[in-house]
Amino acid sequence: MIEVRQARYFLAVAENLHFGRAAEQLGMSQPPLSQAILQLERQLGTRLLDRTRRKVTLTETGRAFAAECRRLVAAAQRAHDVATQAEAGLVGTLRIGVVTSALSEPLLSTLDTFRRSRPQVELQVVEVDTPSGQELLLRHEIDVAAIRLSAPVRALRIRPWRRDDFVIALPPEHPLAGETSPPIDLARFADEPWVWLRREASPDYHDELVATCRRAGFSPDARHVANSITTQLAMVAAGLGVTLVPNVLVRWILPPATHRPLTDRTDLVELSLVTRDSAHEPLVREFLRIASADSHRPA
Numbered sequence: 001m002i003e004v005r006q007a008r009y010f011l012a013v014a015e016n017l018h019f020g021r022a023a024e025q026l027g028m029s030q031p032p033l034s035q036a037i038l039q040l041e042r043q044l045g046t047r048l049l050d051r052t053r054r055k056v057t058l059t060e061t062g063r064a065f066a067a068e069c070r071r072l073v074a075a076a077q078r079a080h081d082v083a084t085q086a087e088a089g090l091v092g093t094l095r096i097g098v099v100t101s102a103l104s105e106p107l108l109s110t111l112d113t114f115r116r117s118r119p120q121v122e123l124q125v126v127e128v129d130t131p132s133g134q135e136l137l138l139r140h141e142i143d144v145a146a147i148r149l150s151a152p153v154r155a156l157r158i159r160p161w162r163r164d165d166f167v168i169a170l171p172p173e174h175p176l177a178g179e180t181s182p183p184i185d186l187a188r189f190a191d192e193p194w195v196w197l198r199r200e201a202s203p204d205y206h207d208e209l210v211a212t213c214r215r216a217g218f219s220p221d222a223r224h225v226a227n228s229i230t231t232q233l234a235m236v237a238a239g240l241g242v243t244l245v246p247n248v249l250v251r252w253i254l255p256p257a258t259h260r261p262l263t264d265r266t267d268l269v270e271l272s273l274v275t276r277d278s279a280h281e282p283l284v285r286e287f288l289r290i291a292s293a294d295s296h297r298p299a
Helices: 004-016 019-026 028-044 060-087 107-117 130-138 203-215 229-237 247-253 282-295
Strands: 049-050 055-060 094-098 119-126 145-146 154-163 164-169 191-195 221-226 243-246 260-261 271-276
Touching: 004 019, 004 028, 004 060, 019 028, 055 060, 055 094, 094 130, 107 119, 107 130, 107 282, 119 203, 130 145, 130 154, 130 271, 130 282, 154 282, 164 229, 164 247, 191 203, 191 229, 191 243, 221 229, 229 243, 229 247, 243 247, 271 282
Parallel strands: 094 119, 094 145, 191 221
Antiparallel strands: 049 055, 145 271, 154 271, 164 243, 164 260
16 A cells, blocks of 8 residues: 655655655755655565666656656645644534524524634534433434433533523414514413423423423323424414414514513523533534623613
């Protein structure tokens, strides 16, 4: 197997047709270069150069070999450049897992800023729920997860990113759905049919839903169960019941008349950016830097 170093040595001689000039170009003395070329010829079992006292010429085999050496050296240089760019976070692939409710601000701005700052980086976004986002991170199948996770998880690093209040989402025909939206007591919905979220989809988020209703003095009548917040909203729109959802999400999805703010103080589980605790990849660092800046911009 020919090494890149050997290819560089041979190309210097092939292009200069002079061992002294080739050695000077390579920054070495002539005797080691001559020995390296002889060793290369022995390794290949063929003569690459014709040498006389007055000149050095390439054999036919030497000319063919030089062409392949140029390709080898160019490929090695490309590999070096790619590695340098990857270390600088300029190329590569960044895989991001997101819960459906994260597909609003500040994630949209963060993705846009990241694409513009790293145009040669491929972004891959996959929808996850909170448990599967954790698993994909631990299996190294994604690099960052935007999920609703607040409790510590071994080998994962959690960065709180966005907090939001709950609002009550109402079917279009609900008596309290209207053009105006003054805050309303959550307890008024104690006897309503509720569209609920399966706990397995997002344990922390589910538990905060339960806690919010209990603080209002009731346990919801969970007649309908969804696997995602988006499905919850679709069920509400279909008239099946009411539900609590993040304010940031309804601003993007629901008409203003079908959700109402609450007088109850709510403290929603944070949307967090989660990475492996040992992750030091340049692309991950850059994404987190942009995400942190975007999360502090005014809405």
